[in-house]
Amino acid sequence: MPLAPTTAGYMPIACSTLRTGAPLPFDLYVRMEHQQTRNRGGDHFALYLSRDHELSARDIAEFDDRSAGCLYIQFDASIEYSGYLQRCAEAEGDQNPLLRYQTVREAAKAMMLDAARGGGVDQVVRISEDFSRELVKSAASGELPVRDLFGLMEHDYYTFTHVCNVSTYSLVLAKSLGISAPAELEQIVQGAMLHDLGKREIPAAVLNKRGRPTANEWRLIQRHPSDGLKELIYRPEFSWGQLMMVYQHHEKLNGRGYPAGVGSGEIHPWARICAIADVFDALTCYRPYRKPLSTAETLSYLERHAGTTFDPEFLLCWTSLFREDR
Ligand SMILES: [Fe+2]
Ligand SMILES: [Fe+2]
Structure with a gap:
């Protein structure tokens, strides 16, 4: 069952779901777009920020330049990502329903991808x-x-x-x-x-x-x-x-x-x-x-x-x- 684009064990996540002020419970990757890597076939990913890094406002501002709104996590970190999103949604409470919606959706996506691996x-x-x-x-x-x-x-x-x-x-x-x-x-x-x-x-x-x-x-x-x-x-x-x-x-x-x-x-x-x-x-x-x-x-x-x-x-x-x- 094709659930979402996943390549080489990496899963895309929306930058807009990441928050400042809390350590990341997973490593963040960027997809390499060089012609050279494309010619070698397949997708290539490079570590961008390590687990436990505390995101600053500057990091977030730089995301769009580096990644066109999309970063990647390792497939195995999907449960950590979904827990992170749930904690963010709870912390933000009812402040912004659209943001909350996006967070809820991303959390469900991460869990669904996990389920697709054998659940x-x-x-x-x-x-x-x-x-x-x-x-x-x-x-x-x-x-x-x-x-x-x-x-x-x-x-x-x-x-x-x-x-x-x-x-x-x-x-x-x-x-x-x-x-x-x-x-x-x-x-x-x-x-x-x-x-x-x-x-x-x-x-x-x-x-x-x-x-x-x-x-x-x-x-x-x-x-x-x-x-x-x-x-x-x-x-x-x-x-x-x-x-x-x-x-x-x-x-x-x-x-x-x-x-x-x-x-x-x-x-x-x-x-x-x-x-x-x-x-x-x-x-x-x-x-x-x-x-x-x-x-x-x-x-x-x-x-x-x-x-x-x-x-x-x-x-x-x-x-x-x-x-x-x-
Ligand atoms: Fe149908
Ligand atoms: Fe349908």
């Missing part, structure tokens, strides 16, 4: 539970305008980035539709985080293929909602709505979706939320075979499919979030 579904479920609780908490602590969130997100369609973006969009849309109970919002976020769980069964070569999938590959891809449901259905902690987010997020109102081809009356409202969030993210992300669409192009694509694929009222709510006070 099973149990570990993924546990991470999704923590992430949904923290995300709902950060959204409750202040305004999270969707346009600001959009600017803060990564748009690369790796599995982790995608499910994280879809969870965030699902939360924003659910809140705009009037859902306010934290427990319900947490369930929606967790359902969205797990919506593509069944893709674990699809070989990476098929998921990352540049051209159109063959008929056999397409059949394999279309199994992922049912495979995801099978993974979760015997777990009593999941509600019906969450299971339907996993099972029905590719269904269409006109009955031409998959896996069951059910019509509008049978698609759970949470699955309708997830469907909008899912396609919105897919179209606004870089893919191996095309550039991302702009938000305006994506919204008009979604609108062209209102009533046939997407719930028209939910979609109106979603588009209005981007068009408000413009």
